[in-house]
Amino acid sequence: MARPKEFSRSEAIEKAMLAFWEYGYSQTSMQILTDAMSMSRSSIYGEFESKEALFALALNRYAEKKMTKRNADLEQLDGTGRDRIQAVFNILIDDLHNQSLPDGCMLTDTLSAIPEIDKSIADFISQNFSEIKAMYQGLIRLGKMDGSIQSSIPDEQLALMVFNLHESTIILSTIDNDGSTQKQVVQDFLQLIA
Structure with missing residues (x-):
């Protein structure tokens, strides 16, 4: 007789992450979760206590994976600060159009x-966004040092502008079929601050 497959908490969270990413918190029913995770409703509640607690774990998994990938991508980049910002956006846009993953950013x-989620989740997202802004601020600082960014706008303000471009790129990816329009918008913006 074959042994039943051992439960993997990590694998279950990964599957839940993909379900929440695809459907959003509100639209991810317990039926969707049981199907995605190959677990019964009672097993999900027994292991994770609630849909909200599972969502928090899934969101954390998503953020960790994105941060790990972003850091690995940054280590591979060469060129000026401005070139690296363009490269970060190109990677972001290509990832947004990766057909093997759900659309958008979780x-x-x-x-x-x-309004439907816990304040701690909102704080968690805010912290992650701060890390993205800090990444852009570092690249802007590099660009000002190497001369590829000439803007007199303070680094922190410029980083906030680039972060806003980052977020609008994510939102608009759903209507930009191949990402070419958004890549051009980023290139035009970077030309303005050169």
């Missing part, structure tokens, strides 16, 4: 459900 999508 963090950004969750913001539209803020």
Whole structure:
């Protein structure tokens, strides 16, 4: 007789993450979760206590994976600060059009459900967004040092502008079929601050 497959908490969270990412918190029913995770409703509640607790774990998994990928991508980049910002956006846009993953960004999508989610989740998203802004601020600082960014706008303000471009790129990816329009918008913006 074959042994039943051992339960993997990590694998279950990964599957829940993909379900929440695809459907959003509100639209992800317990039936969707049981199907995605191959677990019964009682097993999900027994292991994770609630849909909200499972969502928090899934959101954390998503953020960790994105941060790990972003850091690995940054380590591979060469060129000026401005070139690296363009490269970060090109990677972001290509990832947004990766057909093997759900559309959009789980963090950004969750913001539209803020009234329905716990304040700690909103704080978690805010912290992640701060890390993205800090990444851009570092690249802007590099660009000012190497001369590829000439703007007199303070680094922190410029980083906020680039972060806003980052978020609008995510939102508009759903109507930009191949990402070419958004890549051009980023290139035009970077030309303005050169």
